[in-house]
Amino acid sequence: MKAYALLGGPAGQWPTKIATVFHRAQERGALIVGVDRGCLFLKELGLSPNLGIGDFDSLHPREESQIEQVIPDVRYSTPIKDWTDSELMLHAVFHDYHVSALYLFGATGGRLDHFLVNLLTFARPRLRSLAPKVHLIDKQNWIDFYRPGKKIIAAKKAYLYVGLVNLMAVKDLNIIGAKYSLRHFSSMYPRAFASNEFRSGSDNFELTFQKGLVAVIYSRDLNRFANV
């Protein structure tokens, strides 16, 4: 079973066809998950989430009771905690529902502390093993996560650019067969390499590294006023 989750990030950053994406996923038996305000957003998109997680602090009591009526499995987090809402959600979908993959929406845009929690949470040792099963998607970005080894990075039709970020210390990172190569890069701190591309006529390149966690960010340009 796959899971599709919507977090509380601004609607302006969602892919334009998000309603279709979630409805099709639900028809195919995917677990539909709302995190905090994402529960309400899903309801407004005409979906009945299977699982809801959050402290729901920012919601009106009426909204909160709507969530409890509609969602069969609601789990409450507390603001003073070691685990964030997103982390509780990861634990629930992978450990309790045993999903094989998680597509995460509403994780970007708006407050940058929220986005950075959603991105950097995968560097935590207890969540690192889940990272390769997670895909973080918004209107113009698709992020996959890789653990050490030799990986083939395949092109995605709708995305021209591919950036790489070592989210923590990395050892002997190599990018082979992309437009811009990188050889034997090691670093004690995170670094982002933006705007790489697939070579013309090639639909993949090789990524190898020995230690760390690497995010691969597929992205595309939009009209400059697309977000206004």
Added chain:
Amino acid sequence: MKAYALLGGPAGQWPTKIATVFHRAQERGALIVGVDRGCLFLKELGLSPNLGIGDFDSLHPREESQIEQVIPDVRYSTPIKDWTDSELMLHAVFHDYHVSALYLFGATGGRLDHFLVNLLTFARPRLRSLAPKVHLIDKQNWIDFYRPGKKIIAAKKAYLYVGLVNLMAVKDLNIIGAKYSLRHFSSMYPRAFASNEFRSGSDNFELTFQKGLVAVIYSRDLNRFANV
């Protein structure tokens, strides 16, 4: 002298009063800097940048010649390079123009590989010493950077939340006197702590740490459709 720079990020993420901010800054003698498409955006806002930096690859030749006519100091970067456009800009404003502070706009939203370059660039050893002089600002976030020591983090009127991110390994991080405290936190990898707040009646808290680089992210909620 202070510098105000506009990068190529989407206009939808700029603070709403960005034109006023830049015009006032220029009246007060600040250096106005455009990076790549940011040069054109500044022109459209009615400003004459003092410095322009970029590969200008995505621009029409006509747009490029406009930039050369209007901006007295234009510096070209190459796509195959160790320094990004933003890094070249940092070098130019701090080493050539000797500015005391840099206010950076258009660094967020849109392509996440671009944003992460703009954020993580300050973890690079040769740029780390500049970080405390840089303020990264968009519609709902204000990011400051801190190097090790004992710091007083002051509240900012327009922002309810304050998040912290250690952008690299950190040693003995303490948050004292905020709504949520943190004691003796050390980590080999970056981690984001979102949604902290100033205590009611208090307009600051203490941040101490021994090693690393910490980003303090002031943020606020906006109407959920503000970005649509």
